[in-house]
Amino acid sequence: MLIAAALCPSPPLLARELTGADPVVPELRQACLEAAAALVAAGPDVVAVVGVAGEPGERDARGRLDLAAFAPALCSSDGEGSAGAAALPVSLGLGAMLLDQAGYRGDRVLHAVTEDSEAGACAALGARLSGSRSRVALLVMADGSARRTLRAPGYLDERSAPFDAGVTLAIAAGDLGDLLALDAGLARDLMATGRPVLQVLAGAAAGLRCVSEMRYGDDPFGVWYLVASLGFPPP
Numbered sequence: 001m002l003i004a005a006a007l008c009p010s011p012p013l014l015a016r017e018l019t020g021a022d023p024v025v026p027e028l029r030q031a032c033l034e035a036a037a038a039l040v041a042a043g044p045d046v047v048a049v050v051g052v053a054g055e056p057g058e059r060d061a062r063g064r065l066d067l068a069a070f071a072p073a074l075c076s077s078d079g080e081g082s083a084g085a086a087a088l089p090v091s092l093g094l095g096a097m098l099l100d101q102a103g104y105r106g107d108r109v110l111h112a113v114t115e116d117s118e119a120g121a122c123a124a125l126g127a128r129l130s131g132s133r134s135r136v137a138l139l140v141m142a143d144g145s146a147r148r149t150l151r152a153p154g155y156l157d158e159r160s161a162p163f164d165a166g167v168t169l170a171i172a173a174g175d176l177g178d179l180l181a182l183d184a185g186l187a188r189d190l191m192a193t194g195r196p197v198l199q200v201l202a203g204a205a206a207g208l209r210c211v212s213e214m215r216y217g218d219d220p221f222g223v224w225y226l227v228a229s230l231g232f233p234p235p
Contacts, residue, residue, distance in 0.1 A: 002130040002204050002232050003137060004042035006035040007171060008098065009194070009225040010051055010091040010141040017067055031216035031227040036098035036139065038213075038229045044137035046107040047099060048129045050200045051091025051141035052193050053112035060086055061108050064100075065093030091141040091197075099139065115188065117196040119180050126203025140201045142194025144224025145187075152222020154191045163190055164224040167198065168217055171228050174210035176202045192224075208232045 008014075014029055039047065066087030088096060092110045099108060109129065113122055130136050144164045147157035163186060170178040179202040187195035209232065216227035 001134060001136060002208060003044060003135050004039050004232065005138040005140060005201060005205070005230040006039040007140050007142060007201070007226060007228040007230070008032045008035055008095070009143045009223075009227070010094045011143070011221075011223070011225065012067070012090060012094075014094050015065060015067060015097065025220050028216055028218070028220070028225055028227070032098055033101060035215055035227050035229050036102040036104075039137045039139060040099070040102045040104045042137055042231070043135065044106065045133040045135040046109060047104060047137045047139055048109040048111060048132075049092055049095035049099070049139045049141065050111050050113065050125075050129075050197050051089065051095055052115055052197060053089035053091060054114065056112055056114050056117060059088055059092055059110040059112060061110055063088040063093070063096065063110065065090070065097050095139050095141045113196045113200060115193055115196065116184075119182070119184070119196075119199045122196045122199035123180060123203030123206070126200040127206060129200070130204035136204075138201060138204050140194075140197045142197040142201075142226075144192055144194060144219075144226055146191035146193075146223040148219045148224060149222035152219075156222075157190055159186065160190050160192075160224070163187070163192060164219075164226075168214075168226055171226065171230070172212050172214055174212050174230070176205045176210055178202075205230075205232065209235075
């Protein structure tokens with residue numbers, strides 16, 4: 001059963017190795033750390049990390065963040081992660097990093113979806129993950145739209161703000177079922193890569209009451225970053 005969830009974005013700037021001693025958007029990094037710590041404090045039997053990658057499917061739970069695409073000098077010569085495990089895509093790697101920083105040493109599952117994953121498949125994955133143990137926590141790594149300003153990666157699209165506002169309202173109100181109605185085509189237009197991950201969360205929470213704590217919401221680079229902690233009280 002799902003007992004807790006944390007929503008974080010997955011910009012590479014969360015990794016200290018890429019920003020050095022002077023962190024970029026320290027409020028975002030701190031909010032993500034607090035959300036991960038709250039997830040661990042819930043006492044789960046397992047934490048499932050879900051993020052977007054080029055190929056769907058489960059990844060090695062021992063894997064860690066692969067920074068080679070951003071800083072080749074930081075990659076090991078054999079291209080492998082911790083303890084010989086294959087390096088992870090950015091979203092899952094950042095999720096694993098946050099769990100490490102929160103001191104989590106329990107069981108974890110790392111699962112990728114793609115930007116094109118259909119809502120039904122995402123919801124089914126969420127239901128399967130939430131039903132895997134008695135106490136399941138979910139760490140969802142989901143970016144919002146990337147077209148909120150003229151300097152955004154995808155330039156300005158006036159549909160971005162309403163799209164992100166709808167997601168934020170659903171999370172804040174605990175109406176996670178509304179996330180299943182997110183338009184995949186619109187999300188693709190807006191470069192909102194986190195859409196399928198949000199729908200995994202909705203599937204995992206189906207039928208459960210949700211209490212949300214919003215920790216961060218802003219678009220410092222024209223990309224909407226939302227951080228939240230979600231609790232699921234027992235019936």
